[in-house]
Amino acid sequence: MGPPGAGKGTQAKAVAEHFGVPAISTGDIFRANVNGGTPLGVEAKRYMDAGEYVPDEVTNNMVRSRIAEPDAGNGFLLDGYPRTLAQVTELDAMVEATGHQLDAVLVLTVDQDAVVGRLLKRAEIEGRADDTEDVIRRRLEVYAEETEPLIEVYAARGLVVSVDGLGEIDEVQKRIFGALDSVPQS
Numbered sequence: 001m002g003p004p005g006a007g008k009g010t011q012a013k014a015v016a017e018h019f020g021v022p023a024i025s026t027g028d029i030f031r032a033n034v035n036g037g038t039p040l041g042v043e044a045k046r047y048m049d050a051g052e053y054v055p056d057e058v059t060n061n062m063v064r065s066r067i068a069e070p071d072a073g074n075g076f077l078l079d080g081y082p083r084t085l086a087q088v089t090e091l092d093a094m095v096e097a098t099g100h101q102l103d104a105v106l107v108l109t110v111d112q113d114a115v116v117g118r119l120l121k122r123a124e125i126e127g128r129a130d131d132t133e134d135v136i137r138r139r140l141e142v143y144a145e146e147t148e149p150l151i152e153v154y155a156a157r158g159l160v161v162s163v164d165g166l167g168e169i170d171e172v173q174k175r176i177f178g179a180l181d182s183v184p185q186s
């Protein structure tokens with residue numbers, strides 16, 4: 001977990017590789033659907049372009065079917081999910097139904113100014129439709145309102161591992177591995 005621009009996607013791939021599990025990024029799946037012009041993509045795009053969350057039901061169904069794929073049988077890393085309380089509840093049910101359990105909730109901490117700078121830079125490089133300044137501001141707001149409170153929910157379960165997300169990609173990666181290696185795996 002972490003605000004837009006915290007580096008979740010970059011670090012998720014490295015962590016997933018380290019543990020030999022797939023990185024499942026809801027943002028990437030939505031973008032692939034948008035690019036492919038699927039009905040899911042057409043629906044998701046309306047929300048994404050405005051910096052709003054895609055409705056829970058749509059997102060939950062998508063994650064449920066993705067974690068049922070064979071490559072997720074031994075575990076998985078979720079990037080960008082859950083983002084709302086309703087998604088937390090739904091994920092609990094999915095995890096139980098598949099016989100898994102959550103081992104850790106990794107939180108990448110970064111300050112807001114650093115994040116806006118990163119996102120504007122990414123906009124120049126990747127040209128994502130949701131990386132304009134207004135939409136970035138909205139995404140940060142939605143994160144603070146809907147997603148940040150989830151950290152408390154998982155902290156109460158003793159699952160939160162917090163890592164400073166500022167610094168070079170490699171440095172952050174080392175911090176993450178160090179922090180996660182001390183977490184018992186199910």
Ligand code: ADP
Pocket residue numbers: 003004005008026027028030047048049051052053054055056059079080081082083084087130139
């Ligand atoms: P970032 O973390 O940089 O905001 P993502 O690639 O994770 O970007 O997500 C991009 C967009 O996809 C979000 O702004 C939102 O519209 C949609 N999205 C991704 N994950 C979720 C989710 N769990 N629930 C609802 N919408 C989501």
